[in-house]
């Protein structure tokens with residue numbers, strides 16, 4: 001209370017244009033109110049409501065007097081309107097908060113959802129800048145990928161976000177490597193199965209095993225079934241920090257290491273080296289984050305470590321894990337293709 005009073009009497013708030021602009025840029029209330037509206041599904045409740053605030057509070061599990069303040073503020077910022085009788089309605093700007101709007105952003109903004117939670121952790125950005133630790137870890141006690149696997153809804157959210165298909169230059173993985181000699185591949189951290197399914201479709205002799213955490217594996221299994229690939233592609237629950245299925249020709253790591261520190265990356269590579277012994281190969285198809293976009297890079301750094309590594313650094317990590325470079329493929333703007341073989345039997 002006193003803080004509010006002090007801030008309202010602050011000359012920065014009352015005067016200087018730049019100060020006001022900055023205070024507006026740094027404002028946290030507006031985004032929090034928009035996200036509260038998304039989380040509480042207020043647009044849908046307003047659309048279905050008879051106008052009775054008590055009833056809407058009951059449905060949203062909120063306190064009527066505070067729900068009223070929130071709705072009034074959302075009117076002030078143009079997401080809702082209120083007629084003379086006090087009945088609320090949705091404006092054009094507020095329409096994407098409806099669950100079934102073609103442009104719906106409700107799930108994305110909900111603080112109960114995967115992306116909304118990750119965004120909420122951004123308040124700890126200073127911690128990340130100081131320490132390098134993702135503020136997601138500092139805020140929730142675990143990383144982004146553990147969160148994905150915490151709730152089936154989170155994995156589904158990721159699947160919807162990934163419906164774009166072969167993203168991040170996956171075509172380079174499919175086309176630059178000689179898959180015709182490969183009988184079996186383990187897609188380590190293979191996610192929703194998009195890449196493995198495409199590999200199997202383009203290489204009819206190839207069998208694949210995808211290893212990932214629980215919820216993601218469910219999504220991958222459904223994809224393999226839908227594409228009638230169950231006889232050649234399986235998805236198994238496992239961690240790349242634990243022993244992996246042994247004896248495959250290729251252990252594929254696509255866009256994995258960027259999410260982990262050097263020590264963790266070496267551990268993952270070592271698990272692949274152990275499983276690949278003695279004749280298998282480890283194929284690194286690492287992503288290179290676009291450095292020119294500071295906004296994206298800050299978001300990613302706040303959410304996961306995502307170090308951007310040069311080819312020489314990747315090779316050095318692999319050597320620490322008992323792997324030697326056997327093939328250097330293309331290095332595109334977003335991918336580095338490198339093949340390794342275990343050095344020790």
Ligand SMILES: C[S@@+](CC[C@H](N)C(=O)[O-])C[C@H]1O[C@@H](n2cnc3c(N)ncnc32)[C@H](O)[C@@H]1O
Nearest residue numbers: 145189190191212213216238239240241254255
């Ligand atoms: C950035 S995605 C990469 C997915 C995929 N390989 C691709 O190229 O799109 C990272 C994947 O690693 C998985 N993952 C995270 N921690 C894991 C662990 N300990 N063991 C296995 N998979 C894990 C995540 O669930 C996610 O599917």
